[in-house]
Amino acid sequence: SHLKELIQGIPKTELHLHIEGSLEADLMFKIARRNNIELAYKSVEDLKKAYKFNNLQEFLDLYYLGAQVLLHEQDFFELTYEYLKKVHQQNVVHVEVFFDPQTHIERGVPFSVVINGIYNALKKGEQEYGITFKLIMSYLRHLSEEAAFKTLEESLPFKEWIDGVGLDSSELGNPPSKFINVFKASAAQGYKLVSHAGEEGPKEYIYEALDLLKVIRIDHGNRCVDDEILVKRLVKEQIPLTLCPLSNLELKVVQKLEDHPVAKMLDKGILATIHSDDPAYFGGYMNENYYETAKALNLSTTQLKQLAINGFKASWLDQEAKEKHI
């Protein structure tokens, strides 16, 4: 269709992608077999039938289960390289990838195994496809700040490979304020700061991420629309919001895509961008997120191009690289 070709033709950035959330069911089975791990599901079809979520936690339970097949450097490499192969076909030219070290460290997989596999694949993707990248280590907010501090410590031998830190996992009951000290320490190590906020949690968590954690970008941030003063601030400071429409739909953050706030946010002047979060679980990579959102909200060509331009503006590419696309 015309719309699909238009979206395909736009160079895009992926700024909100959990690499563990790009583990497709067939690759999960392949790696499980290789590692002699028994999955709780008989087949790929069986597993995919379980991909029905009423909220964030129901998804996270399955996402952490799936990640248990990842044991060796090769597994993390394959996961990441398969992802890059896929988005190269979608005209994604720059990625900023989250990984969750604690999900793996807690199972006895060393930090070095996780990051070597991911980083080597990102390097290969850059050489083979020209996809530039940044890497963001995300702390799990359902765990303690002390656990996040241990993770920060373990990351330091690899700090030249890590561009920033984030905060993800179960939002309700785990406000940004729980992580003030570890974010401060992370910034002192030269890491850039981002945080999930206002996905399921209230707008107050967006304020906390900005004022207490000092993040430079908000992941999701849907709930800002509840607060005119917050919206004005996001516009004035041009704080990017990395939105994930299909994720929001699958996790019931919105009841239908027609209710998604992205068009209103663009109208207000918010630096909103569209990304895929956990594409293997939510049924779409970048192009599918753009396409379904465009259809539901009747987005214009100008709005679609604006979303992609916003992606470059919101990225951590240097000014010269950004200007080729904005």
Ligand code: ES4
């Ligand atoms: C996540 Cl959709 C979402 N929200 C919060 N944390 C996450 N980790 C992976 N996907």
Ligand code: ZN
């Ligand atoms: Zn996310």
